[in-house]
Amino acid sequence: xxxxxxxxxxxxxxxxxxxxxxxxxxxxxxxxxxxxxxxxxxxxxxxxxxxxxxxxxxxxxxxxxxxxxxxxxxxxxxxxxxxxxxxxxxxxxxxxxxxxxxxxxxxxxxxxxxxxxx
Numbered sequence: 873x874x875x876x877x878x879x880x881x882x883x884x885x886x887x888x889x890x891x892x893x894x895x896x897x898x899x900x901x902x903x904x905x906x907x908x909x910x911x912x913x914x915x916x917x918x919x920x921x922x923x924x925x926x927x928x929x930x931x932x933x934x935x936x937x938x939x940x941x942x943x944x945x946x947x948x949x950x951x952x953x954x955x956x957x958x959x960x961x962x963x964x965x966x967x968x969x970x971x972x973x974x975x976x977x978x979x980x981x982x983x984x985x986x987x988x989x990x
Contacts, residue, residue, distance in 0.1 A: 879924030887933075888922040890947040894940045895922075908939040930965075938969050 879885035895905050902915035902922075912935060913921075920926040921936075928936075928948075937944045944965040964975060 877923070877925050880927065881924065884921075884927060885924030887928055887948055888924040891918075891928075891936055891940075892922040894942050894947055898940055900940075905936070905939060909935055930961075934965055934972075937965075 879888070895902070900908070902918045905918055906913055906915045913932065917926065918936075921928050921932070933944050933948050937947050940947070945962075964972065967975065
């Protein structure tokens with residue numbers, strides 16, 4: 873008989889519970905959420921996130937929150953976001969995907985222009 877796995881931390885367990893809660897609120901299965909994420913994350917990985925068995929990186933938090941149509945702060949404990957991210961990144965995470973892409977394009981353009989000047 874296999875042993876029950878433990879969450880890697882209370883923070884990841886809380887984060888996973890929030891993902892699960894919002895996923896269910898949207899009436900999505902794990903497979904349905906994986907589909908909304910375009911195959912970037914499969915149902916097994918999402919299940920591991922929901923149970924706190926796997927660390928959820930900031931990119932995954934942004935992707936999942938966008939797919940669930942909530943802000944990253946709604947699925948990630950706000951106190952932890954504030955302690956681990958600077959204000960600019962937190963603000964960026966609150967943008968919708970279209971505005972995030974516009975910011976990325978702007979940054980790439982500024983970096984390209986900076987290299988030409990240097």
